[in-house]
Amino acid sequence: MESWIEVAERFGLPLVLLIGAVYGIVKLFNWMANDMMGQIKKNEERIESIVIKLIDNSKKERELNRQNSEAILNRMDALVDILVKLTGNGLRK
Numbered sequence: 001m002e003s004w005i006e007v008a009e010r011f012g013l014p015l016v017l018l019i020g021a022v023y024g025i026v027k028l029f030n031w032m033a034n035d036m037m038g039q040i041k042k043n044e045e046r047i048e049s050i051v052i053k054l055i056d057n058s059k060k061e062r063e064l065n066r067q068n069s070e071a072i073l074n075r076m077d078a079l080v081d082i083l084v085k086l087t088g089n090g091l092r093k
Contacts, residue, residue, distance in 0.1 A: 004016065
């Protein structure tokens with residue numbers, strides 16, 4: 001503590017305060033560079049996994065819709081077959 005007082009007496013209080021402020025800013029930037037960048041990377045990985053899951057679910061949904069469309073068309077064909085058989089020669093496929 002006495003060394004700070006000697007430095008303040010020799011160079012002046014504004015210079016000592018400037019050095020202290022610069023030291024604090026350097027520590028703040030180091031914290032931001034290390035801690036904050038780690039958090040940003042974790043968030044990026046989490047968002048990437050969410051996007052991958054959304055894409056997979058979208059593909060599954062499209063496949064399910066395609067299967068449902070095929071099932072509906074098969075049912076309509078079956079209905080047409082039944083109507084053709086019921087009406088005799090009136091309807092033709």
